Amino acid sequence: MSLYPLMLDGAALSAVIIGGGAVAARKASALLAAGARVRVVSPSIAMELETLARDSSIEIIRDRYAKRHIGDAGLVIAATDDDTVNAEVAVDAKSLGRLVNVTSEPSAGNCITPAVHRAGEVVIAVAAGGVPSAAARIRDDVARRVDGRYAAAVKELSLLRRALLERDERERWSSATAALLDDDFCRRVESGLFGEALAEWR
Secondary structure (H helix, E strand, C coil), X not given: CCCCCCCCCHHHCEEEEXXXXXXXXXXXXXXXXXXXXXXXXXXXXXXXXXXXXXXXXXXXXXXXXXXXXXXXXXXXXXXXXXHHHHHHHHHHHHHCCCEEEECCCHHHCCXXXXXXXXXXXXXXXXXXXXXXXXXXXHHHHHHHHCCHHHHHHHHHHHHHHHHHHHCCCXXXXXXXXXXXXXXXXXXXXXXXXHHHHHHCCC
């Protein structure tokens, strides 16, 4: 699979997960955290999903998979323990022009879900050639460096950008980004000096 990285607006996303086990629960939890509307279809539902459904707006449909269950979902996730069903979901979703992720066989779908690290508005996604455990290890190593300091810096940059653009100071924003986001950006963030540098542009 040749990958093209793309971030989706979770709040605008409708997703259906076919499967009711632990993998489905993890996928549902991640989608809900991004603000997506989530529907789960499975004859049996794991306790993790039952708990998730009580605490969120997730929709549970206790039924065997049929093509009609895809409905208006823009993202389809095949997460059953039956390879035949997963393959059927992939074929149906592709025929409808939907994004489909097959958890047991990523190459059977047309998209994958990477290992993700979030620090405020900083989102880092890692894919590793279809080896999820490798992606998770790399993600965890990156996460140790990209922490709350980066979240705070990016939040301040976003506020500065908004303020300058609202004052129609586009050229000043361009100058600020050139000065603040230079080769020393990461060093300043990690040393705690970024706030001082940014204060000069407020």
